[in-house]
Amino acid sequence: MNKLLPVDLVSKLSGKFWRAKKRVEGTVSGRHTSPSQGYSLDFAQHRQYVPGDEIKHIDWKLFGRNEKFFVKQFQAETNLRAYIIIDASNSMGFGKNISKFEYAKRITAAISYIFIKQSDAVGFAVIKNGLREFLPPKSGWERLHTILEILENTQTYGLCRISIGIEELAKRLKRRSLVILLSDLFENQSEVIASLKYLNSQHHDCTVIHLLDNDEITFPYGENFEFIDLETNDSTGGFWNIRKEYKKRIDEFLSKYKISFRKSGIEYHLATTETPPENLISLIIG
Amino acid sequence: MFFLLNKLFLYFLPAVIIPLLIHLLFRKKKRIYYSNISLIQDILSQKKIFKKWQKQTLLAIRILFLLFLILAFTRPWLYYSKEAKPSKDTSVVFLFDSSCSLNYNLLGETEFEKNKKVALNLLEQLPRTTKIGVISYSDKIEHKSTGLAVNHEKIKNEILGLKPTVKKTDHRLGLTAAETFMTESVAGSKNIIWFSDSAISDFEKDTALSKTTNVTLITEKTAKRNLTIANIVQNINNTITAEIRSFGFDGNVSLILYEDGSEMARTAVNLKHGNNKAEIFLKPSANKKYSLEIKSDNLTEDNIYRFIPEKTEQPNVLLVDGNPLPGYRSELYYITAALNAMNFRFETIGFHQFASYDLKRIDAIIISNYLPDENILKKLTGGDKKIIFFPGDNVEDGKTILDVSLSRKIEKRTTFVPGEKIKEIFGEDQKFDWRVSAQKFFKISYERPWEPFFFDTEANPLLISKGDAFIFNTSANKSWSNMISKAFFAPLLEKILSPKKEFKDIYAFAGEPVKWKYAETSGATIKLNDRIAGIYDTIPTPEKPGFYEITFLHKELKKSIFLVVNTNPSESDLTQTSDLKIKNASVFIVDRKNWRKTISIVLGRDSSLAAWIIVLFLLAAENIFVYFLNRGGR
Numbered sequence A: 001m002n003k004l005l006p007v008d009l010v011s012k013l014s015g016k017f018w019r020a021k022k023r024v025e026g027t028v029s030g031r032h033t034s035p036s037q038g039y040s041l042d043f044a045q046h047r048q049y050v051p052g053d054e055i056k057h058i059d060w061k062l063f064g065r066n067e068k069f070f071v072k073q074f075q076a077e078t079n080l081r082a083y084i085i086i087d088a089s090n091s092m093g094f095g096k097n098i099s100k101f102e103y104a105k106r107i108t109a110a111i112s113y114i115f116i117k118q119s120d121a122v123g124f125a126v127i128k129n130g131l132r133e134f135l136p137p138k139s140g141w142e143r144l145h146t147i148l149e150i151l152e153n154t155q156t157y158g159l160c161r162i163s164i165g166i167e168e169l170a171k172r173l174k175r176r177s178l179v180i181l182l183s184d185l186f187e188n189q190s191e192v193i194a195s196l197k198y199l200n201s202q203h204h205d206c207t208v209i210h211l212l213d214n215d216e217i218t219f220p221y222g223e224n225f226e227f228i229d230l231e232t233n234d235s236t237g238g239f240w241n242i243r244k245e246y247k248k249r250i251d252e253f254l255s256k257y258k259i260s261f262r263k264s265g266i267e268y269h270l271a272t273t274e275t276p277p278e279n280l281i282s283l284i285i286g
Numbered sequence B: 001m002f003f004l005l006n007k008l009f010l011y012f013l014p015a016v017i018i019p020l021l022i023h024l025l026f027r028k029k030k031r032i033y034y035s036n037i038s039l040i041q042d043i044l045s046q047k048k049i050f051k052k053w054q055k056q057t058l059l060a061i062r063i064l065f066l067l068f069l070i071l072a073f074t075r076p077w078l079y080y081s082k083e084a085k086p087s088k089d090t091s092v093v094f095l096f097d098s099s100c101s102l103n104y105n106l107l108g109e110t111e112f113e114k115n116k117k118v119a120l121n122l123l124e125q126l127p128r129t130t131k132i133g134v135i136s137y138s139d140k141i142e143h144k145s146t147g148l149a150v151n152h153e154k155i156k157n158e159i160l161g162l163k164p165t166v167k168k169t170d171h172r173l174g175l176t177a178a179e180t181f182m183t184e185s186v187a188g189s190k191n192i193i194w195f196s197d198s199a200i201s202d203f204e205k206d207t208a209l210s211k212t213t214n215v216t217l218i219t220e221k222t223a224k225r226n227l228t229i230a231n232i233v234q235n236i237n238n239t240i241t242a243e244i245r246s247f248g249f250d251g252n253v254s255l256i257l258y259e260d261g262s263e264m265a266r267t268a269v270n271l272k273h274g275n276n277k278a279e280i281f282l283k284p285s286a287n288k289k290y291s292l293e294i295k296s297d298n299l300t301e302d303n304i305y306r307f308i309p310e311k312t313e314q315p316n317v318l319l320v321d322g323n324p325l326p327g328y329r330s331e332l333y334y335i336t337a338a339l340n341a342m343n344f345r346f347e348t349i350g351f352h353q354f355a356s357y358d359l360k361r362i363d364a365i366i367i368s369n370y371l372p373d374e375n376i377l378k379k380l381t382g383g384d385k386k387i388i389f390f391p392g393d394n395v396e397d398g399k400t401i402l403d404v405s406l407s408r409k410i411e412k413r414t415t416f417v418p419g420e421k422i423k424e425i426f427g428e429d430q431k432f433d434w435r436v437s438a439q440k441f442f443k444i445s446y447e448r449p450w451e452p453f454f455f456d457t458e459a460n461p462l463l464i465s466k467g468d469a470f471i472f473n474t475s476a477n478k479s480w481s482n483m484i485s486k487a488f489f490a491p492l493l494e495k496i497l498s499p500k501k502e503f504k505d506i507y508a509f510a511g512e513p514v515k516w517k518y519a520e521t522s523g524a525t526i527k528l529n530d531r532i533a534g535i536y537d538t539i540p541t542p543e544k545p546g547f548y549e550i551t552f553l554h555k556e557l558k559k560s561i562f563l564v565v566n567t568n569p570s571e572s573d574l575t576q577t578s579d580l581k582i583k584n585a586s587v588f589i590v591d592r593k594n595w596r597k598t599i600s601i602v603l604g605r606d607s608s609l610a611a612w613i614i615v616l617f618l619l620a621a622e623n624i625f626v627y628f629l630n631r632g633g634r
Helices: A006-013 A060-066 A101-117 A143-151 A164-170 A189-201 A214-218 A241-263 A277-285 B007-025 B039-047 B049-072 B111-125 B154-158 B171-183 B200-204 B333-341 B351-356 B374-381 B399-405 B422-426 B434-441 B489-497 B512-523 B594-601 B610-631
Strands: A032-037 A043-048 A070-078 A081-087 A121-128 A131-138 A178-183 A207-213 A223-229 A233-241 A265-272 B002-004 B030-034 B076-078 B090-096 B131-137 B143-146 B188-193 B213-219 B227-234 B239-247 B251-260 B262-271 B274-280 B290-295 B304-307 B316-321 B345-350 B364-368 B384-390 B410-413 B443-445 B469-472 B525-528 B552-555 B560-565 B585-591
Touching: A006 A101, A006 A277, A060 A070, A070 B030, A081 A101, A081 A131, A081 A164, A101 A121, A101 A143, A101 A207, A101 A277, A121 A143, A121 A164, A121 B143, A131 A143, A131 A164, A164 A178, A164 A189, A189 A241, A207 A214, A207 A241, A207 A277, A214 A241, A223 B274, A223 B374, A241 A265, A241 B039, A265 B443, B002 B007, B007 B049, B049 B239, B049 B610, B076 B610, B090 B171, B090 B469, B090 B594, B111 B154, B111 B188, B111 B594, B131 B154, B131 B171, B143 B171, B188 B594, B213 B594, B227 B290, B227 B304, B239 B251, B239 B262, B251 B274, B262 B274, B290 B512, B316 B333, B333 B345, B434 B525, B585 B594
Parallel strands: A081 A121, A081 A178, A178 A207, A207 A265, A223 B030, B090 B131, B090 B188, B188 B213, B213 B585, B316 B345, B316 B364, B364 B384, B384 B469, B469 B560
Antiparallel strands: A032 A070, A043 A070, A121 A131, A223 A233, B002 B076, B131 B143, B227 B239, B239 B274, B251 B262, B251 B290, B290 B304, B410 B443, B525 B552
């Protein structure tokens, strides 16, 4: 199909289904829970009867116990509006075998394919120095092709500024949506967490896929290395072996994201570029 | 303060730059473009000072480690001061080599006497509690104290009573005697202060001593002249040119011409290492003695070197080669080199050409490895020509012409043509085997044509003639002709061959005692003048050849003749010692003038332990440092 979406990956993705964890607002009936009560088989809640409600929805059993009129409400099912946001800053260009950005592209393509296949609408945006290449959600194979085309033509550049990008995104999202962020999150942690919390508070279903290269976790560098920042071009100068301290720091860094996102109800997945894309997706969608 | 006992280890000093080189060579860091360095920067900011100096600190530790390691091996030794009490009981044996070589002098005081003075000085410095013994030896024990004694006055008298000998040396005998003292001693510090001119190589192969003994060899190194005038040429334009040879001297000197003791001319000369020419614009007057002086503060021996021109004419020399083996590195090789060096006019002929050679224009004849026919020899020795024989070097016994010519009469072939080249006789490619070839090409009778005066132990003949000079190549060992390979041979040869030279001015070496003993038994008498310490075992060194005059009166000839006899390279070669080395002893060689160092070896303290402790400390520091540096990496 495409180098980002090879046939063997597509075959491995068959039967995968992404179900939104929160209620989402769609335009047509679909498989996802809608915030509006509708006509599915799933009971949602009771509500006090108000004039105008259909009598057939009155729960007569409850009336028998309480002598008050309540109507049954059911979850409406709608199609999902998913936004896949990919970090295209220079730091994503790092990778020993495959860069994080290349890996992120493959994951984006795979997730897009799943959504399109289950008739959901997929939106897309790139974050590099703010929000770029914004595509509003749309279903249909045409959308998948558009996304793949943009992915192929996108290169890493400059700084990321996730918080600014998320803020801009939040302004553009009119309905409850699923937002999937793929990034190495090498930014100011507090700002990143705050921006995603804000997005989550807007009733969007946020999923963070934290991508790192294995070397960024294990830090296999001894002495006599000089590190140059891909985004800022800053240099560390030479130094002795700091592997132990680094590992401690990176663990703290990752833990902070994990704990903060869990507390906020934001789904968080840490993955290295060595994880096969289909495994990662299976892990995310369960 | 301290001095270093094993200075040789200082040659390893450049090794201290190894860590520096490694540091400089591997300082180039591998650059990694990393996703985000903020974490790394955070870590580094917390140990910024440590980061800045960590490598330099480690480098300094490693350099210091190597420095102290070398220092520990050099054995720093604290100088002794009278205020400091010796740390342990000390016993000392003054061991005097009283052989002939120590009896040698040029300036009135023998080396032996100088050694005695040093010993007496050392005796003064030693604490009164020191147990001391005195031993003097040559080829036998000349004097030995009854035992180690603390009575220094008695020791002083013993030293004063020591006399030099004219005997050869047996170091092992002396050292073994000293060892018996050391074995009996219960002192914590045992020392033998050994006064000898023994070479280090001889020193090492003599004996084994009891444990924990210091042997301090007191010796004196002779400074070698760093300038010499190789030749003086009187030019037609009323000037003279001095050819000055410099051995490492680089700088200005004054060249002064003296005539009958008065300064006539002076010039400043800039000299470089190697050969230099300096011209003085004044020709010495005829029939007046003149000399040249080189004056500079940077001369090694003195600040003035004086050179007296000996001759103006060079003789014609005939060199007769008796060695039939072409290309063999025999005497001929050295004689030719010497004659060339002295600008002699000479011609080399084969032994077979000698009988028919016209000797009219020849002033001197040098014959190597060949003894001519008796009649020719008598004719020559009765004439006015100087003849120098190098009768044989016994390199290949039984193969030289000499061996044959001494025992058998050789007659020329009837077909022999004067001037015929040796290869034409024997064939160019044919390997010459004298035993076969001589009989094949020459008629040899078994009559002894000439009876030598005597043969030495190596079967070299001593020849006595009616006059003139002989040089006897009485090689001390079987393998080589020593004298002619030495530096003094060329000027000696020049001195002998100079046609205007009167023989009474010729000096000779006194040689190996065995041979002289033969001479004595043969009835010859030997008269020594004041300038020679003894005839036995007098060892001239290459730097100071020591031309001695020896008057040798033959009972029959009743005429003074002058012998220049080869000597051994070292008298120690005469003493057949085993290959034992001095074991269980620390051996130090100390200049005689440096008595303070000697006394410090005996009574001072070894500071190398302190250096070793520092080495261990630095080693530990390096390891701990590296551990802490690497701890971040695990």
